[in-house]
Amino acid sequence: MTEAALVNTVRAHGLRVSALRRTVLRRLLAADAPLTAEELARGEDVASTYRNLNALETIGVVRHIHLGHGPGRYTLSGRSAGWVTCERCGRSTPIADDALHRLREAVLAVTGYQAGFNRFPIVGRCVDCI
CATH class of the missing domain: 3.30.1490 (Dna Ligase; domain 1)
Structure with missing residues (x-):
């Protein structure tokens, strides 16, 4: 999965590819394990990060998972079932x-x-x- 393929998928679903949305996708691509929204935001606007994750989950690009106690985590779809x-x-x-x-x-x-x-x-x- 490449950044270009993810961006094309986002656009194909009629969504804009904003700077934050692209950053979230890049960070998920680079991650070795699922990340929390706070880890993805890295001190920036967490609420906007959550909104972007929700939009990406709705179109099937991102999966929301729970790995035990604590906050939910996010990973790219297809990484691990x-x-x-x-x-x-x-x-x-x-x-x-x-x-x-x-x-x-x-x-x-x-x-x-x-x-x-x-x-x-x-x-x-x-x-x-x-």
Whole structure:
């Protein structure tokens, strides 16, 4: 995913590509992990950052996720479909798509429910905290 492709997607949905919107996209592209709105704003206008994140989420460019206690975080759509978070140390790790597919199949087979795992993480203890 490139900045140009993201900008084209934003424009294709009829949204303006403002300086702040472009900054939010750049920061999400550069991020190794999901960020809070405050981290994305970096001391600038947090309310405007939230509005931009909401608009980007509405068109499917950004995902709002929760990785445990604390504020919601944002990531680009398609980066990772699921996360696992340690309930003791708070470390979060993305789940590979093939592994997530197997987890969803296992949950469906055992419970009859189709699990999403896309907004909230699987919570447990990492190998360092067991």
